[in-house]
Amino acid sequence: MIELHCHTTCSDGTLTPGELVAAAAGAGIQALAITDHDTLTGWDEARLACAQYGLELVPGVELSTLHNGCSLHVLGFYPDQAKLTPFLEERHAARVRRARSTVERLADLGYPIEMPRASTPGRFHIARALKEAGYIKDEQQAFQRWIGEGKPAYVPYEHLSAAEGIERLRECGAVTVWAHPMLFRGGNVEAVLPVLVAAGLQGLEVYHCEHTPRQSARLEVLCREWSLIATGGSDFHGDNKDGVSLNMLRLPLSLLEPLKRLANLPTAIA
Known part of the structure; x- marks a missing residue:
């Protein structure tokens, strides 16, 4: 079985890369992608753990971009780490500025918190800080009341268009995949895809854990029409995403073969 979308403490997950690999092995995963938001820092630890547990690591990233004014995430698999890292360092600085602006807006609304100390701060870390401060009972309330898209403390990403993000990932050798397209709020998939x-x-x-079977079937058709590969993953974040568990989708290892062909890698599992 395979997981092609997972997060660690290097972004907004709650398991370290090593802990994630151990949990994946226990869940029957044979190939695991680390796709932290805008960072590659979890790869080295995950690679060592994969060697220990006998898993194949699929090195990846989830790049935060915008399209039609809305958040659109792009997964990049097998990028050249040396080429992509300087660009991601710029995006990391933008993430820190975004988090700081969000904290300032919350203070203006009467909900002061300390700036999260996470290495790659994101809205989850802010939501957790709001919970720890006693303003809410769970992190989801933070998104519903203040930091979700369109809410009073929401701060958009510093502009990086989806097209620009895809182009940059391709320049760095990555295989590019639109993450959870059915969750995109800036237009229907058929209109955005071209x-x-x-x-x-x-x-x-x-x-994806939030795609219905009908939506997945619709995306399968689009893959055939546009000659695109199909990937999948639970979008596992640890204990901060209710109802999501490793290997919950029971995805076959065969999904990895076309991905590796596009990356010019041997298709047999390591």
Whole structure:
């Protein structure tokens, strides 16, 4: 079985890379992608753990971009780490500025918190700080009341268009996949897809914990129509995403073969 979308404490997950690999092995996973938001820092620890537990590591990243004014995430698999890291360092600085602006807006609304100390601060860390301060009972309330898109303390990403993000990932050798396309709020998939394909998009995350079977079937059709690969993953974050567990989608290892072909890698599992 395979997981192609997971997060660690290097972004907004609650398990370290090593802990994630151990949990994946226990859940029957044979190949695991580390796709932290805008950072590659979990790869080295995950690679050592994968060697220990006999898993194949799929090195990846989830890049935060914008399209039609809304958040659109792009997964990049097998990028050249040396080429991509300087660009991600710039995006990391933008993440810190975004988090600081969000904290300032919350203070203006009467809900002061300390700036999260996470290495890659994001809205989850802010939501947890709000919970620890006693303003809410669970992190989801923070998104519903203040920091979700369109809410009073929401701060958008510093502008990086989806097309620009895809192009940059491709320049760094990554295989590019639109993450959870059915969750995108800036237009339907059929309308957005031509723009992304023109920029170099190579796949769709067909199978996701928040996609219905009907939505996944619709995405399968689009993959065939546009000659795109299909990927999938639970989008596991640890204990901060209720109802999501490793290997919950029971995705076959065969999904890895077309991904590795596009990356010019041997298709047999390591």
